[in-house]
Structures are given as C-alpha cells and as structure tokens.
Amino acid sequence: MNRNYLVHEFLITARSRRTIPFVFFITVLLFCYCLILWPYANTKEAFDKKKTHEYLTYLENQQDLWESIGNTGLVFNRKSIDVYFQVGNPVYAKNAYNYNLFLAMSQSFEDRNFERMLQLRTFYLQNNPNEYLEDRFLFQKAPFPSKDRKHAYYQTMMKYDDYLNKDHPITFGLMYEKTGLQTLKNFLQNYGIYILLFCVIYFSSDILSRDRKHQAVLQGLPISWYRQLNLKSLSAFLYSMAFILSIIVVGVFIMTIQFGFGYFDLNVPIMIKQDTFTPEDYSVISMAAYLGKTLLALPLLVILFVRLNIVLSLLFKNEWIVLFISSLILFSERLYFTRSTRELFGKDISLFPQTYFDFGKIVDGEKNFLLNTEAITYSNGITVLLITYLVIEVILFIVSLIINKRRFYLAS
Structure with missing residues (x-):
C-alpha cells in the first residue's frame, strides 16, 4: 500500500496540468541559458x-x-x-x-x-x-x-x-569557463540554487490542497494521517530531486557538446580568512570537492522546503498562499541583505537558515567575503539547516495532530 501510494503521488505530480507547463518553461530557460546567454556572455576576461x-x-x-x-x-x-x-x-x-x-x-x-x-x-x-x-x-x-x-x-x-x-x-x-563542469560551478555560485529551490517549492505547494477535490476517496485510505503526509513528502522530494538531476545532466551535456566536459581536478579559488585581503587569504579546492560539497547540501534544502510546504498547506489549505509564503522565505535574505549586515535582530547572521540557502557561495567563502566575516562556514551551514529541518519536523508533527485528516478535508 505504501509503495503504491508513493508511486501514485509521484505520477500525479508528474502529470499535473500545473506541473507540465512549468517544466516546459524551465526547459526553455535552460536551453536559452546554455545555448545563448552563457556562451555569449561578456565578462571582464572576454576577448573583444x-x-x-x-x-x-x-x-x-x-x-x-x-x-x-x-x-x-x-x-x-x-x-x-x-x-x-x-x-x-x-x-x-x-x-x-x-x-x-x-x-x-x-x-x-x-x-x-x-x-x-x-x-x-x-x-x-x-x-x-x-x-x-x-x-x-x-x-x-x-x-x-x-x-x-x-x-x-x-x-x-x-x-x-x-x-x-x-x-x-x-x-x-x-x-573562458564555458565547459560543462565550469558552467555548473558558475551556475551554483550565482544564485542557481535559488532557482532550483523555487522549482521545489512550486512542485510541492499543492500536494495537499489538490486532494481536497477527492475527499470521499482519500478519507477512506487505510493509511494513518501522519504516514500519508510523509509519503506525500517523499514523493515530492523524489520528483524534485529527479527534476534537479535532469536539469543538471541536460545542462552539462549541452555545454559539453559545445565546449567540452571540463576537468574535476581544476582548482576553485576559495577565501579562507579575512585578515590582509592579499593572496595569503586565499586557498583552493578541486572542482570535484566544490561540486560535491555544494550538491551534498541540496537534498537537505529540498526536503526542508518540502516539509515546510506540508506545514503551510495544513495551515492555509491553498497552494498559491503556500507558494507565496515559501517563496518569500526562500528570498527573505534579499529583503535585508547589505554588504554590512552581520546581525539580524541582534543575533549573528550565521545563526539564521536563510543565510545558507544560496549554498554555492558558502563553499567558496564568497558569502564571508561579501559580509567581511568568518562566521559563515560549511559546517555551520549544515548544522543550522539540520536544526531548522528538525524544528520543522516537530512543528509538522504537532500541526498534524491538531489538523487531522477529517478536519483538513472537511474545512471549507
């Protein structure tokens, strides 16, 4: 039953009239980026x-x-x-x-x-x-x-x-950093994770509200309410990860056809301290290490937003409200971010999860450079995101007890 329900939810998301046009739109953007925008992008080093x-x-x-x-x-x-x-x-x-x-x-x-x-x-x-x-x-x-x-x-x-x-x-x-791996690295360094996480929010924003159209069938399922929420979360997580993996593979493949695949042993400059602002403050990690560390944090961010959307769906019962609130949380750092912002509500900025949503800038020390601090580290980021995820899990468990299956489906 659990497996069948998981497959059923996965297919509903994949075949949704809401999902298919969005996937098509993202695919068009991907091809535009890989075939037009990035290959012809002018940078400081572009030869004119x-x-x-x-x-x-x-x-x-x-x-x-x-x-x-x-x-x-x-x-x-x-x-x-x-x-x-x-x-x-x-x-x-x-x-x-x-x-x-x-x-x-x-x-x-x-x-x-x-x-x-x-x-x-x-x-x-x-x-x-x-x-x-x-x-x-x-x-x-x-x-x-x-x-x-x-x-x-x-x-x-x-x-x-x-x-x-x-x-x-x-x-x-x-x-000129246009090979497949270099393009992926630049994408992750320049707000690419925000785009991927927005896709996750979009896919998972209606996984509960869409069921309210079939109340009679779903209320009789021989699955507990909390397990049903977990299976829905898992299906949204798997679909989101499959979509992200597809985007990465297709994007790297397109750039590889044009400019080559690249090399995993290339060095990526990282800033390790903020003392003298000379070359002594810099070090390097391999391309493989950078991509590995960044992509390793992605599943944690995906499940975090999927579970957050479940909580919001229970509270508001409307996919568009869920989409708006989750997107606001995702981009909340942009509302207060300045190059001199190192505290929020009197607390160090490194204690807030939104600081680590753009994880590509954490691994290479770019976020530390922008804020002139050394508190925003990879280990701190993983720790803060794990704590945030656990807090959301506790909130979800409590909310699911208050808003049970009957109350959710019968609420107008």
Whole structure:
C-alpha cells in the first residue's frame, strides 16, 4: 500500500496540468541559458576583437605622432620636471611593448591558439594589475568596488595559473569557463540554487490542497494521517530531486557538446580568512570537492522546503498562499541583505537558515567575503539547516495532530 501510494503521488505530480507547463518553461530557460546567454556572455576576461583592433589602431597613431615629432625617448612631466628632472616616462617604448603584446594576443585568438593566448594574458595581468584595480566600470555600483576588483583580480590569476600548471589542453571553453563542469560551478555560485529551490517549492505547494477535490476517496485510505503526509513528502522530494538531476545532466551535456566536459581536478579559488585581503587569504579546492560539497547540501534544502510546504498547506489549505509564503522565505535574505549586515535582530547572521540557502557561495567563502566575516562556514551551514529541518519536523508533527485528516478535508 505504501509503495503504491508513493508511486501514485509521484505520477500525479508528474502529470499535473500545473506541473507540465512549468517544466516546459524551465526547459526553455535552460536551453536559452546554455545555448545563448552563457556562451555569449561578456565578462571582464572576454576577448573583444573590435576593442582590441581599436586599441591597436590608437597605438599605431600614437607611435606615428611620436616619430613625426622626433620624440621617441623619455617624456617628462612638466609639473615635476623641476623636482624630478632626471625621471622620465618612456611612452614610445611602452606603446611599442603594448602594441606587440596585444597584437600577439589578437593573432593567438584568431589562430585559436588559446594556450599562447592564456600565457600572454596571464603575463599581461601579472605586470598590469591595474587592469582590474583601476577599472572604473568594474563593480562601479558595488558599495566596495576597490575590494571587489582586488578580489576578482586574485581569483582570475589563481585560475589562470592553475590552467597553465595543469597538463590539460587549453581550449576556448576552458579559458573562458564555458565547459560543462565550469558552467555548473558558475551556475551554483550565482544564485542557481535559488532557482532550483523555487522549482521545489512550486512542485510541492499543492500536494495537499489538490486532494481536497477527492475527499470521499482519500478519507477512506487505510493509511494513518501522519504516514500519508510523509509519503506525500517523499514523493515530492523524489520528483524534485529527479527534476534537479535532469536539469543538471541536460545542462552539462549541452555545454559539453559545445565546449567540452571540463576537468574535476581544476582548482576553485576559495577565501579562507579575512585578515590582509592579499593572496595569503586565499586557498583552493578541486572542482570535484566544490561540486560535491555544494550538491551534498541540496537534498537537505529540498526536503526542508518540502516539509515546510506540508506545514503551510495544513495551515492555509491553498497552494498559491503556500507558494507565496515559501517563496518569500526562500528570498527573505534579499529583503535585508547589505554588504554590512552581520546581525539580524541582534543575533549573528550565521545563526539564521536563510543565510545558507544560496549554498554555492558558502563553499567558496564568497558569502564571508561579501559580509567581511568568518562566521559563515560549511559546517555551520549544515548544522543550522539540520536544526531548522528538525524544528520543522516537530512543528509538522504537532500541526498534524491538531489538523487531522477529517478536519483538513472537511474545512471549507
């Protein structure tokens, strides 16, 4: 009976008129992301052939100007010439150096020689950190742009050094993080878990309310009320996990076809402390470790929201109210989150479960970086989420005793 009821609930969710259009919509979004948005996304490291050509043309014109006036040596700053008359700026030589470097990068990109391209880009960034640190368009709307630019620079250099030190062939997909595994990692780092959890909330928001249309049949089932709630939860959990697994597999497969699968031994930069804001504060974990730790927390988050929806369904008996409240809880951190928020109601932010919903930012220390704290750790996250789950279980047990099967189905 338990198995049959579990399969029955699973199939009802899968065949629901409410579920099928939503799955189709998410599938369309997935294909748009994998085929259009991410492959053509412009980042700081994206190579812009047009801008590079314009820069080379500008350098050519500058060199012609210096040659025409016969000034290819040192250029002195008039404001400081009386004090530091012996110091000059070798503008012509610097322009020649930059011209040859950017021309080589452009040719490497055209020839699809990405190993040479990566070596040249890494060499350029090592000697020109201001490419990040003084880019006024980078993080210009962030409250701490200088800190964020330095953070991005360190992460970029760590990734590039890792690519060059590994024996893997350097491809376009690897260099610009578009392989299957790198895309999954970026998805989990950038609010991807929020999207997956919203799907879970949607699938499980009506697993009780839909039964009120069949009161006569369901009230006579030879299954206790609490066991019935548990079986419904299990079916929603299994369907949600199957859907999430399908999304991940299909997304990685699409990106693999285009750019390759990637490598599990690639290093993912993580911030381990907040002391000096130098490379000493950083470390690395493997791609396999990052994905494993992040995805390991996902089933806990899924069952947490499924059980929460059961509680809300018992209390409100309406799927749309349940969907709204659960979504509000899921995104509640966005209502108060600022880069300086480290306490909520006088308590440390690390004690609240909503801090850990976006678990991709916990594993790599990004949440600690954003809040300039060290209290938000992986172990704390698992502990807080487990405690939250246990609290929800206790509440569900109590509510199920108060709102029994007869009271739930006969309530108008």
